[in-house]
Amino acid sequence: MRVFVGTWLFLVACGPSLHRQRLGVETRPGEIAIDQAAIERSGAGNAWEIIKRAAPQFSFTESRGHPVRMWRRGRSSLLLNESPLLFIDDVRTPDFRNLELIPARTIHHIRILTGIEGTTYYGTGAEGGVILVYTKTGQES
Numbered sequence: 001m002r003v004f005v006g007t008w009l010f011l012v013a014c015g016p017s018l019h020r021q022r023l024g025v026e027t028r029p030g031e032i033a034i035d036q037a038a039i040e041r042s043g044a045g046n047a048w049e050i051i052k053r054a055a056p057q058f059s060f061t062e063s064r065g066h067p068v069r070m071w072r073r074g075r076s077s078l079l080l081n082e083s084p085l086l087f088i089d090d091v092r093t094p095d096f097r098n099l100e101l102i103p104a105r106t107i108h109h110i111r112i113l114t115g116i117e118g119t120t121y122y123g124t125g126a127e128g129g130v131i132l133v134y135t136k137t138g139q140e141s
Contacts, residue, residue: 030117034110047107047133048099055112057129058084067096072115072128084112084129085122089138099133108134 034054044050048067052060061069072082086093088102111132118126 030114032112034112036108039104039107039110042104044104046100046104047102047110048096050104050107050110051099051112051131054110055131057112057114067100070096082128084131085118085126086131086133088133089135090132102133102135106135106137108136108139110134 032054034050038054039050042050042053044053051058051070058070058072060067070083072084086096086099088098111130111134113121113126113130113132115127115129118128118130122130
């Protein structure tokens with residue numbers, strides 16, 4: 001019984017960080033950072049696929065393979081917005097379908113902030129988190 005409890009505690013404490021290391025993602029508390037090397041290793045074709053593979057804190061809905069909705073996992077609220085804010089090259093984008101239009105090869109990096117980090121930097125509308133996508137063309141300007 002003691003071995004099982006010890007093993008279970010180890011998996012709970014280290015599970016998410018091991019998952020992120022396997023994806024090649026470096027993190028700070030409250031943030032997932034996805035660089036070009038991790039994007040190439042993922043084999044994803046567009047930004048939507050990258051985020052689906054690297055962001056375990058979100059749930060996704062698709063219709064016929066196309067993005068429809070994304071929301072934060074866990075307890076839901078009638079009052080709070082559960083969808084993350086999306087910024088592409090620092091421009092607020094309300095529609096997640098735009099992620100499907102960005103080829104993976106054109107992405108410089110992606111940062112995903114949790115709800116706590118999101119509200120710290122982007123205000124109370126970011127309680128569902130924040131997704132920041134930076135393309136290679138956006139980095140050149």
